[in-house]
Amino acid sequence: GQQLNQSPQSMFIQEGEDVSMNCTSSSIFNTWLWYKQDPGEGPVLLIALYKAGELTSNGRLTAQFGITRKDSFLNISASIPSDVGIYFCAGPPLNRDDKIIFGKGTRLHILP
């Protein structure tokens, strides 16, 4: 079945640095979703992308829907301590609109 591969698995950065992570698939997605999960909480939707090439921002976060429709990128500018958490990409499999699949997540750590 379709899978989403996220990289990197984890990141250790200094406060103030920019962050970039991506999500790839061997098959096409028509929607890309980016979620953030704080420790012990449920994931929160950050950005939803619906069109190939689309670039959408939400504050310091920017996400892009890849032109090939097989990848998506999430960038965080000027990281702050509350950015710590797990970032998941997700999307509905092709020809399935009754569920979505998730990547395994990128865990972001910010060094003091």
Add this chain to the structure above:
Amino acid sequence: DGGITQSPKYLFRKEGQNVTLSCEQNLNHDAMYWYRQDPGQGLRLIYYSQIVNDFQKGDIAEGYSVSREKKESFPLTVTSAQKNPTAFYLCASSFRRKGTQYFGPGTRLTVL
């Protein structure tokens, strides 16, 4: 205030006991989902329901059961047949045939 509620936040049970986790939403969403998350892992789909009185097995349904008698509610029962029930359980909901899911705060189940 619209949202998804899960209760309780923390739940402890003895081995061999069934336990039911609550999930309620007032977003008027048609579809509801249950996921399991283990430490350092992604989300795995247990069961989902697109409409009242109908539900489908996800990827790891064995040892779990659900019901969908009301649009707003989708309780999950973790039965004694589930071999490794200790985990973080997340409920989500969405409009039918729309990919974007919204999550509750989660219930951490510990079986002693």
